[in-house]
Amino acid sequence: MEKDNLTLLTDFYELTMMQGYFKNNANETVIFDMFYRNNPSGSGYAICAGLEQVIEYIKELHFDTEDIEYLRGLNLFDEDFLGYLADFRFTGDIYAIPEGTVVFPMEPLVKVIAPIMEAQLVETAILNIVNHQSLIATKASRVVYAAKGDGVMEFGLRRAQGPDAGTLGARAAVIGGCIGTSNVLCAKKFNVPALGTHAHSWIMSFEDELTAFRKYAELYPQNTTLLVDTYDTLHSGVPHAIQVFNELKEAGKKPKIYGIRLDSGDLAYLSKKARKMLDDAGYTDAVIVASSDLDEYLIDSLKTQGAAIRSWGVGTNLITSKDCPAFGGVYKLAAIKKGNGFIPKIKLSENTWKITNPGNKTIYRIYDKETGKIKADLIALADEVLSEKDPLLLFDPMATWKKLYLKPDTYTLRELLVPVFIAGECVYESPAVMDIRQNCIEELDTLWDETKRLVNPHNVYVDLSNKLFQMKNELISDMNLDK
Amino acid sequence: MEKDNLTLLTDFYELTMMQGYFKNNANETVIFDMFYRNNPSGSGYAICAGLEQVIEYIKELHFDTEDIEYLRGLNLFDEDFLGYLADFRFTGDIYAIPEGTVVFPMEPLVKVIAPIMEAQLVETAILNIVNHQSLIATKASRVVYAAKGDGVMEFGLRRAQGPDAGTLGARAAVIGGCIGTSNVLCAKKFNVPALGTHAHSWIMSFEDELTAFRKYAELYPQNTTLLVDTYDTLHSGVPHAIQVFNELKEAGKKPKIYGIRLDSGDLAYLSKKARKMLDDAGYTDAVIVASSDLDEYLIDSLKTQGAAIRSWGVGTNLITSKDCPAFGGVYKLAAIKKGNGFIPKIKLSENTWKITNPGNKTIYRIYDKETGKIKADLIALADEVLSEKDPLLLFDPMATWKKLYLKPDTYTLRELLVPVFIAGECVYESPAVMDIRQNCIEELDTLWDETKRLVNPHNVYVDLSNKLFQMKNELISDMNLDK
Numbered sequence: 020m021e022k023d024n025l026t027l028l029t030d031f032y033e034l035t036m037m038q039g040y041f042k043n044n045a046n047e048t049v050i051f052d053m054f055y056r057n058n059p060s061g062s063g064y065a066i067c068a069g070l071e072q073v074i075e076y077i078k079e080l081h082f083d084t085e086d087i088e089y090l091r092g093l094n095l096f097d098e099d100f101l102g103y104l105a106d107f108r109f110t111g112d113i114y115a116i117p118e119g120t121v122v123f124p125m126e127p128l129v130k131v132i133a134p135i136m137e138a139q140l141v142e143t144a145i146l147n148i149v150n151h152q153s154l155i156a157t158k159a160s161r162v163v164y165a166a167k168g169d170g171v172m173e174f175g176l177r178r179a180q181g182p183d184a185g186t187l188g189a190r191a192a193v194i195g196g197c198i199g200t201s202n203v204l205c206a207k208k209f210n211v212p213a214l215g216t217h218a219h220s221w222i223m224s225f226e227d228e229l230t231a232f233r234k235y236a237e238l239y240p241q242n243t244t245l246l247v248d249t250y251d252t253l254h255s256g257v258p259h260a261i262q263v264f265n266e267l268k269e270a271g272k273k274p275k276i277y278g279i280r281l282d283s284g285d286l287a288y289l290s291k292k293a294r295k296m297l298d299d300a301g302y303t304d305a306v307i308v309a310s311s312d313l314d315e316y317l318i319d320s321l322k323t324q325g326a327a328i329r330s331w332g333v334g335t336n337l338i339t340s341k342d343c344p345a346f347g348g349v350y351k352l353a354a355i356k357k358g359n360g361f362i363p364k365i366k367l368s369e370n371t372w373k374i375t376n377p378g379n380k381t382i383y384r385i386y387d388k389e390t391g392k393i394k395a396d397l398i399a400l401a402d403e404v405l406s407e408k409d410p411l412l413l414f415d416p417m418a419t420w421k422k423l424y425l426k427p428d429t430y431t432l433r434e435l436l437v438p439v440f441i442a443g444e445c446v447y448e449s450p451a452v453m454d455i456r457q458n459c460i461e462e463l464d465t466l467w468d469e470t471k472r473l474v475n476p477h478n479v480y481v482d483l484s485n486k487l488f489q490m491k492n493e494l495i496s497d498m499n500l501d502k
Numbered sequence: 503m504e505k506d507n508l509t510l511l512t513d514f515y516e517l518t519m520m521q522g523y524f525k526n527n528a529n530e531t532v533i534f535d536m537f538y539r540n541n542p543s544g545s546g547y548a549i550c551a552g553l554e555q556v557i558e559y560i561k562e563l564h565f566d567t568e569d570i571e572y573l574r575g576l577n578l579f580d581e582d583f584l585g586y587l588a589d590f591r592f593t594g595d596i597y598a599i600p601e602g603t604v605v606f607p608m609e610p611l612v613k614v615i616a617p618i619m620e621a622q623l624v625e626t627a628i629l630n631i632v633n634h635q636s637l638i639a640t641k642a643s644r645v646v647y648a649a650k651g652d653g654v655m656e657f658g659l660r661r662a663q664g665p666d667a668g669t670l671g672a673r674a675a676v677i678g679g680c681i682g683t684s685n686v687l688c689a690k691k692f693n694v695p696a697l698g699t700h701a702h703s704w705i706m707s708f709e710d711e712l713t714a715f716r717k718y719a720e721l722y723p724q725n726t727t728l729l730v731d732t733y734d735t736l737h738s739g740v741p742h743a744i745q746v747f748n749e750l751k752e753a754g755k756k757p758k759i760y761g762i763r764l765d766s767g768d769l770a771y772l773s774k775k776a777r778k779m780l781d782d783a784g785y786t787d788a789v790i791v792a793s794s795d796l797d798e799y800l801i802d803s804l805k806t807q808g809a810a811i812r813s814w815g816v817g818t819n820l821i822t823s824k825d826c827p828a829f830g831g832v833y834k835l836a837a838i839k840k841g842n843g844f845i846p847k848i849k850l851s852e853n854t855w856k857i858t859n860p861g862n863k864t865i866y867r868i869y870d871k872e873t874g875k876i877k878a879d880l881i882a883l884a885d886e887v888l889s890e891k892d893p894l895l896l897f898d899p900m901a902t903w904k905k906l907y908l909k910p911d912t913y914t915l916r917e918l919l920v921p922v923f924i925a926g927e928c929v930y931e932s933p934a935v936m937d938i939r940q941n942c943i944e945e946l947d948t949l950w951d952e953t954k955r956l957v958n959p960h961n962v963y964v965d966l967s968n969k970l971f972q973m974k975n976e977l978i979s980d981m982n983l984d985k
Contacts, residue, residue, distance in 0.1 A: 027687040028665055030657075032698035034686065039704065039721050049707070089690045095722075135707060146660035147668055154663070174513075177629035178828040180637070180671065182511055183664035185630055203517065204510040207572045215515035220835040221522065223847050224532070224618060238522050239578075250850060250981070283851065335828045344827035345661040345818045352703040364706050367733060368766065498733070 026080050027089075029143045034090070037136045038100045046134040048111070048356040050379050052127035053145055056372070059157055059343040060315075063476025064466060066160050066459055067122045068191045069152030070115050070439070071449035073129065076144050078445060080109050109137050110443040114436040116382075118449070119156070119194050119459035121466060122435075123396055123481045126382050128153070128348070130436060135355075142350045150346035151184070152191035158315075158340040159195025160463065162333055164471055165315040167322060171331045172214045173200040174310055175338025188338045194455050196463075201332075209452040214332075216242070216280065222249040228256065232263045236274070243267075243277040244308055247293070252284055257293045261300045278306035280332075286311060287324040294327035306330055314341065315473055351375045365494040372417065377494055378487060382435040385411070385425070386465065393465050394430060395423065399484035407432055416483040416491075423480070509563050510572075512626045517573070520619045521583045529617040531594070531839040533862050535610035536628055539855070542640055542826040543798075546959025547949060549643050549942055550605045551674045552635030553598050553922070554932035556612070559627050561928060563592050592620050593926040597919040599865075601932070602639070602677050602942035604949060605918075606879055606964045609865050611636070611831070613919060618838075625833045633829035634667070635674035641798075641823040642678025643946065645816055647954055648798040650805060654814045655697045656683040657793055658821025671821045677938050679946075684815075692935040697815075699725070699763065705732040711739065715746045719757070726750075726760040727791055730776070735767060740776045744783045761789035763815075769794060770807040777810035789813055797824065798956055834858045848977040855900065860977055861970060865918040868894070868908070869948065876948050877913060878906065882967035890915055899966045899974075906963070 040046055058065050082090075082104045090096050090104070111133020116122055129145055131138045163171050173192040179185035182204075189200035190209050199212030206213035217235055225231035228250060236243045245263065247256025260279050267273050279297070281289050286309050297305045309321075310332030318331060335341060354361035354377065363377035379401040385394045395413050399405065408427050415421035439447040450458070469477040483491070523529055541548050565573075565587045573579050573587070594616020599605055612628055614621045646654050656675040662668035665687075672683035673692050682695030689696035700718055708714035711733060719726045728746065730739025743762050750756050762780070764772050769792050780788045792804075793815030801814060818824060837844035837860065846860035862884040868877045878896050882888065891910050898904035922930040933941070952960035966974065 023665075023687075025665060025687065027690055028659070028668065029686055030659060030684040030698055031686050031689070031696040032684065032700050035698065035722065036700050036704050039700070039717060040707075042721060043717060045707070047707075051703075086690070093696065095724075135703075139701075139703065143660050144665070147662055147665060150661055151664045151667070176511070176513060177626050177833075178633055178830070179630055180663040180822070180827070181634045181666035182506075182508060182627070182630060183666035184634070185511065187664045201513040201515065203512055203514050204506075204508070206514070207510055207569070213514040213576065215513055215518065217515050217519050217522070218622075219849055220534075220618075220622065221519050223835050223849065224523075224528070224530075224838065234522060234526060238525060239518060241578075335830075339663070339822075339827040341827055344663070344822040344824055347661070347818075350660075352706050355707065366702055366706065 024079070024081070024083055024086065025076055025144060026082055027086055028147070029140055033139050033142060035095070036139055038096055040136050040139075041100045041103055046136050048132060049135045049138050049352060050354040050361060051131045051138050051142065051350050052353045052376070052380065053129040053131075053149060053348055053350045054125055054127050055346060055348040056124050057347060058124060059154055059340060059346055060161060061474065061476075062157055062161060063470035063472070063478060064121045064123060065153055066156035066195050066462075067116050067120055067128045067149065067153045068118045068156040068194045069148040069187075070118045072148045072152070072187060073115070073145055074439060074445060074447065074449060076148065077109050077113065077141065077440060080107070080141070082107055108443060109133065109141065109440070111137050111440065112438070112442065113440040115439045116435045117437060117458075119455040119462060120435065121393070121462045123479050125376065125481050126396060126398060127380060127436065130380070146348055146350055150348045152187055152194075153348070154340045154344070154346040155188045155191035155338065156195035156459075158337055159192040159197050160459070161315040161473060162318065162337055163196030165318040165322070165473060166331050169329050169331055170198040171196065171333055173197045173202070173337060174215070174332040175334040176202045178335040179338045185338065190452055192337060193452055194459055196456065196459065211452050216244045217246055219246065219249045222246065229259045229262065232259050233266070236263050236267060240272060240274050241276065243274040244306070245279050246282060247279045248281055248283045252281065252289050253292055253296070257296050261296065261302065264300070264302055264305070276306070278308060280308040280310060281328075282311050286328065287321055287326045290327040291325065308332060310334065312336065319473060353377055354379050363490055363494060365491065365498065367495065367498055374491075374495065376483065376487065376491060378490055380487065384433045384435055386431045386433070388429050388431055391465060392467055393479055394425065395480035395482055396435075397482050397484055398487060400487050400490070403484055403486055405432055413480065413482045415480065416488055507562065507564070507566055507569065508559055508627060509565055510569055511630070512623055516622050516625060518578070519622055521579055523619050523622075524583045524586055529619050531615060532618045532621050532835060533837040533844060534614045534621050534625065534833050535836050535859070535863065536612040536614075536632060536831055536833045537608055537610050538829060538831040539607050540830060541607060542637055542823060542829055543644060544957065544959075545640055545644060546953035546955070546961060547604045547606060548636055549639035549678050550599050550603055550611045550632065550636045551601045551639040551677045552632040552670075553601045555631045555635070555670065556598070556628055557922060557928060557930065557932060559631065560592050560596065560624065560923060563590070563624070565590055591926060592616065592624065592923070594620050594923065595921065595925065596923040598922045599918045600920060600941075602938040602945060603918065604876070604945045606962050608859065608964050609879060609881060610863060610919065613863070629831055629833055633831040635670055635677075636831070637823045637827070637829040638671045638674035638821065639678035639942070641820055642675040642680050643942070644798040644956060645796075645801065645820055646679030648801040648805070648956060649814050652812050652814055653681040654679065654816055656680045656685070656820060657698070657815040658817040659685045661818040662821045668821065673935055675820060676935055677942055679939065679942065694935055699727045700729055702729065702732045705729065712742045712745065715742050716749070719746050719750060723755060723757050724759065726757040727789070728762050729765060730762045731764055731766045735764065735772050736775055736779070740779050744779065744785065747783070747785055747788070759789070761791060763791040763793060764811075765794050769811065770804055770809045773810040774808065791815060793817065795819065802956060836860055837862050846973055846977060848974065848981065850978065850981055857974075857978065859966065859970065859974060861973055863970065867916045867918055869914045869916070871912050871914055874948060875950055876962055877908065878963035878965055879918075880965050880967055881970060883970050883973070886967055886969055888915055896963065896965045898963065899971055
């Protein structure tokens with residue numbers, strides 16, 4: 020079977036517009052920015068993810084015969100345009116922020132510089148992929164933050180929005196900090212740990228719970244985690260688990276990693292009671308795992324209540340980002356090439372903060388030299404050159420009287436966007452997912468706790484360079500004059 | 503490129519349990535039910551969907567060499583078990599409710615009868631696929647209900663949770679009543695209408711809005727819908743659109759289908775103002791399309807406010823089922839074969855309504871003969887035979903004093919579950935998506951408006967047959983004695 024060609028994974032209007040540009044011989048090179056306006060789930064930051072799949076998608080872009088046949092059958096596209104599509108390849112440049120990076124609203128996560136027909140075609144898939152994975156990576160990062168160093172396992176495949184959402188979602192969850200996933204396909208494809216033990220049906224398929232536990236322990240002596248809530252957690256499950264641990268100990272076969280899993284009921288109460296029962300029986304190193312409709316707020320609350328849980332399996336609420344299931348990234352025209360330069364473009368809106376940032380842009384991240392924490396991000400024009408040797412005056416573009424003056428040599432600069440495609444050729448190699456995960460842990464270290472806290476976090480400043488700010492205001496004024 | 507083999511799209515514990523059954527020579531035939539406990543989004547019903555993809559998945563189930571290699575590398579699975587996997591095929595029976603059917607909580611949507619190792623492996627993918635598509639079909643059905651006969655277009659690909667969520671989600675949205683989708687891949691794969699016109703970037707890429715409109719109208723004279731909110735809806739967009747319609751009329755080229763699209767701002771106000779401007783210009787048949795963070799509640803409210811919108815493009819909130827992004831279907835062991843019969847199995851819970859229904863079951867839908875509306879559904883044991891010639895006494899299993907007596911010949915019966923696989927062979931052919939959609943429209947006609955309303959709907963009764971009810975109670979009593 021052929022792998023699904025994702026070239027048609029696009030909105031229909033991209034194709035009707037493409038034909039429009041084709042018919043008008045209007046295939047100017049343009050710049051589109053993919054950015055988002057609000058962090059999901061009330062977060063103080065987001066984690067960007069999905070670039071590896073964007074790269075695959077761009078590399079494989081082509082209309083095969085079947086695609087052309089289908090489009091011809093719609094009686095809307097002319098033969099000359101279909102001929103153009105048959106030879107279609109992506110020939111432009113793409114810049115992007117590497118996966119696992121901490122990002123903030125209004126920053127271009129992906130910048131596409133390409134003939135408008137190409138830039139338009141790829142809009143929908145880029146948004147789909149980056150929106151989805153950034154959403155789940157961000158959610159995972161919040162859940163992992165709440166778990167305060169305990170392992171968080173991604174367990175959501177059965178409730179994910181289709182196969183890709185399960186597999187690419189689990190990939191993003193690992194980038195955001197999960198230690199692994201129950202999804203075997205994801206584990207195989209992206210070389211991340213596959214995790215899990217057994218279900219209630221395992222217990223129910225044996226004559227009794229004790230036999231089921233014994234059989235499981237016999238089979239998996241390396242990691243014996245027993246699910247204790249099939250019949251009655253404290254009166255049946257935990258005593259039976261302890262009985263099996265006793266038998267193993269007596270036989271000199273006490274497992275290295277072992278414990279119990281709670282999957283229902285009052286996790287604070289049950290975990291404390293079970294902890295005491297395990298401790299009293301001498302199993303102070305038995306781990307209590309929990310997995311029952313968890314999210315960052317519930318884990319935080321359980322932690323506050325002193326729940327004795329040290330490992331968390333998080334399903335539905337993570338893999339769907341239940342409280343905020345869409346990332347809201349958009350893809351907006353920023354400039355059109357004319358001669359050797361770009362004419363900046365802007366989209367107005369009744370809402371001031373919805374007005375786009377025009378021009379060919381880049382993003383500088385400004386770190387405090389002493390602490391290594393992020394001071395602010397600065398969106399500038401691509402041809403501006405900043406130096407750590409110069410003083411830097413930052414101001415809030417929505418409230419320009421709010422200023423911050425940075426002395427020379429007190430800050431370090433990093434450009435966030437890296438080249439991914441140049442003239443249609445891929446110039447970027449995606450790191451392994453576990454390496455992106457490690458990088459993301461380091462990224463999170465550049466945020467103060469006040470930005471990472473779950474509720475009402477401190478927002479990091481994303482400012483505009485003075486040159487960009489002036490250009491934007493001039494464009495707005497010109498637009499108003501036009502009316 | 504090979505198509506992704508979805509055999510590893512399963513939770514890791516399914517594989518560890520499978521090896522457990524293998525090692526214990528315990529591969530009894532079992533019955534698992536996939537059912538759900540609550541309708542999503544506060545709905546009075548759900549629409550089941552996804553069966554076609556479940557069938558594809560089951561047909562293609564096999565571990566290829568690469569899968570076996572991967573599992574071997576985990577150092578957890580023995581060679582004899584890996585050998586078994588290499589020859590693995592699904593050999594069981596599957597019964598399911600056809601796609602597009604109205605369904606209610608506690609009813610098995612899918613029933614798997616297979617050796618436990620097979621039944622266990624397929625759990626996760628069946629849940630993933632049916633949960634996702636049933637969720638989106640249900641949400642779409644609500645949105646379409648709110649639109650009261652206006653066309654609803656699925657526009658959510660860019661915000662869907664990955665490529666499959668976009669494509670299979672759009673499929674489900676069409677099943678639930680959408681007239682088509684912006685997603686070209688979905689349109690091609692499932693032969694449903696591809697819809698859409700142009701974006702703000704089209705307007706912005708021309709010197710001015712009027713030129714952009716003229717060019718678009720020239721290209722697409724069959725359906726000329728102009729997006730009017732790029733600069734200023736009432737002062738620029740609508741007047742320019744009217745100017746273009748005037749020019750077309752004067753040239754004798756007035757399009758058959760034409761109108762404007764609003765994508766931001768106060769849709770009630772703008773649509774009424776725009777309607778008046780169009781009417782005053784003589785364009786009473788121009789259609790006003792809207793698309794801006796819509797859902798069933800917003801459409802309902804706009805309708806109540808008298809908004810002049812006759813076509814709706816619904817994106818994020820539909821494709822993610824934003825207010826309830828997971829369906830919550832579960833997969834529970836109901837019986838284990840012993841000799842010629844099945845031993846019923848039950849899972850207890852602190853919550854009475856979470857206790858599973860044991861045994862090999864079927865579902866009868868009971869229609870009122872006169873109105874054709876659903877009276878109730880009855881979950882019975884598979885070997886019970888009901889006849890429309892007999893009187894039928896229904897009772898609420900949670901409140902047994904609530905009874906309903908049906909006289910003979912006043913009702914009709916329909917068994918909801920149909921055979922899909924028998925002994926591993928597929929015996930069911932999935933209808934075309936547009937046919938499922940048509941069937942779903944007829945299905946919705948079997949519900950009273952009180953069940954379809956958006957808020958606080960009337961719940962349809964799902965009762966248990968007396969025989970099943972007795973069996974369940976006996977099993978619960980036995981369990982309690984065991985303690």
